[in-house]
Amino acid sequence: MVVKGRARVVSQNPLAGIRRKSATPRREFPDGDYTREVLLPEASRAEALVGAAVIDIYRAHVVHLAEQRVIEPAVAGRSLARLAEPLPAGSESFDLPLSSLEGRIETATSAEVTLGQSAEERLVAATRMTVRQEILDLTAAMLDLRTAIGDLAGQHLTTLVLATEHGQVVQPTSLGHYLVGQIGPLARATTRLSEVYARVNRSPLGAVSGMSTAMPVRRQRTADWLGFDGVIDNTFDAIAATDDLTEAPAIVAGVAVELSRLVSDLNYWARDDVGLIVPGDEYIHHVRIQPQRRDPLVLEHLRVSFATQAAMPQLLTSQLLGRQMLGTMTSRLAATTTVVDLLRDAATTYRLLARVLSTLAIHRAMVAHRSHRGFSTSSELADLLAIDFRFPANQARSLAERVVLEWTESGGEASTLTSEFIDEVALREVGREVGIEPEMLAKCLSPKRFIERRDAPGGPAPAAVTAQLDRATFSVNHDRGWWRERVEMLAAARGRLDARCRDLVADPAGALSREVRE
Structure with a gap:
């Protein structure tokens, strides 16, 4: 098409010729409500939870x-000196959960301190450092509970x-036999916690964002400064x-499933119509309008805590799935x-149960x-x-069953059963009398003698339970030694890092020169 001697150019752009609206202001991250309701609380939780560990990293x-x-x-030297002081306020970065904290750290120090490291690996390392400490605290509480149960069991070998x-x-x-039976699951759980600690206490540092770095880093060196037992082999992992x-x-x-049995039994034994046990007055609630009531509500608090702890792994799975x-x-x-x-609540619950x-x-x-x-x-x-x-074995069981049923139906108790009644039932059932001496029958049916005769390893006889307690005490002492070693190792690593930082602050070049000579 020609217009005034010139060819008209037809554009191939389908949007050509459409009148554009005036540009609207570009939206900036983050949204105000999003920041106030989600990002700021998340950053606050992150700093409270792992902030100290991040600074150490x-x-x-x-x-x-x-x-x-x-x-x-x-x-x-300058950066380490600043990290020893309170951090400045004012970072408004919320790109990642730790961005606000790390922005303040970089403001106080230098951007160079982040070379060869990422926010992801710092968070993973900080969470591992936090969880390992909680595992040690939980282990200490579990050891105290095992000791408390053992002490109580030792007082009731014949109860x-x-x-x-x-x-x-x-x-x-x-x-005593019943209580020692509660120690076994706790001892096995302590062993499993020590195994978990070994897997948690591995350093991810040097992984950066999962694909490592081309910078000259020595992963084990950083792991040693922070008390890790080693490094995680694969950086993606x-x-x-x-x-x-x-x-x-x-x-x-x-553990919650197992201890709930103990608490359930204590709850039953503490009932007013049973009355076999009573917790100390410091754990008894009084109802002023019903003065006869003495409620051991502490046992209900323990029951609820254990029920909650038993359900928490499902919530955790849902968060990570x-x-x-x-x-x-x-x-x-x-x-x-x-x-x-969860680990803090469990430690608190174990200590409360031990005190009760x-x-x-x-x-x-x-x-x-x-x-x-x-x-x-x-x-x-x-x-007998x-x-x-x-x-014959089957005949003996049938005869004993018939004696017990008939004597019970007549209103009798085991302590009042007579040899004559047994002979009467035996004559009718098997055609002959038994002839048990009254003294032999009394010993046979005595609960005290029943327990004393069961002196095989693991049985309820006082001597057998004493041997079990000795082994349980040895196990507690062994596990407490492991716990003490780990606490001291972390403290020693922290001490070495503090000393190294002080040297670099006081004389940066000299500290590095001494390292080369050493």
Whole structure:
């Protein structure tokens, strides 16, 4: 098409000729409500949870950069001096959970302190450092609980209790034997915690964002400064994996299931209509309008705590499920918060239970009286008939069952059963009398003798329980030694890092020269 002698150019752009609207202002990150409701609380939680560990990671990294001659000694000295002081306020960066804290650190020091390191690896390392400390605190609380249970068990080697199943009497045992049975799961859990600690206490530093770095870094050197036992071999694994967060909660949940049995039994024994135990007055609630009530609500608090702890691994799994590739710092931070809260709550609960056990008053006479009820030793009668009087095993059991049923239906108790009644039933059922001497029958049905005869390893006889307590005490001392070694190792690593930082602050060039000579 020609217009006034010139060809008209037709554009191939379908948007050509469309009148554009005036440009609107470009939206800036972050949105105000998003910052106030999500990002700022997340940053505050991150700093409260791992802030101290992050600063230590910066200190160790600055030392390492100086030793590798990546930064000048003077820069390292100034940066370490600033890191020893309170950080300035004012960073408004919320790109990542730790951006605000790290922005203030860079403002106080230098951008060079971040060379060869990423925010991701710092967060992973800081969460591992935080969780390892919580594992040690939890281990200490568990050791105290094992000691408290053992002390109480040692006081009740001959205190009789009735073991029940489905609410029905099974056989008598001693309170000491029952309590030592609670120590086993705790001892195994302590062993598992020590194994988890070894896996948690591995350094991800040097992984950067998962693909390592081309800079000259010595990963083990930084790990040593921070008290790690070693480094995570694969750098992708170091950033992406979260199994370091899921193992300890699973152990706590297992312990909660086991200790809930103990608390449930204590709750039953403390009932007003049972009255076998009473916690100390400091744990008894009083109702002023019902003065007869003395409620051991502390046991209900313990029950609720254990129920919550048993359920927490499911919440943690939900927080971590579906992460992709390297995961996200947000999900790891949320999961770490859940783990730390759980481990702290568990440690508090173990210590509370230990204190409650130390105050228990046991009504021994009432316990002994009730242990003679319900034919709890009826299996001994069957054994007596089979072994001493040569009845066939099935016939002995059937005869013992018939004796117990008929005597109970007539309103009798085990302590009042007579040899004459046994002969009467035996004559009718098997055609001959038994002829048990009254003294032999009394010994056979005695709960005290029942326990004393069971002196095989692991049994309820006082000597057997004493041996179990000796082994339990040895185990506690061994585990406490492991715990003490780990606490001292972390303190020693912290001391070495502090000393190295002081040297670099006081004489940067001289400190590095001395290292070369050494």
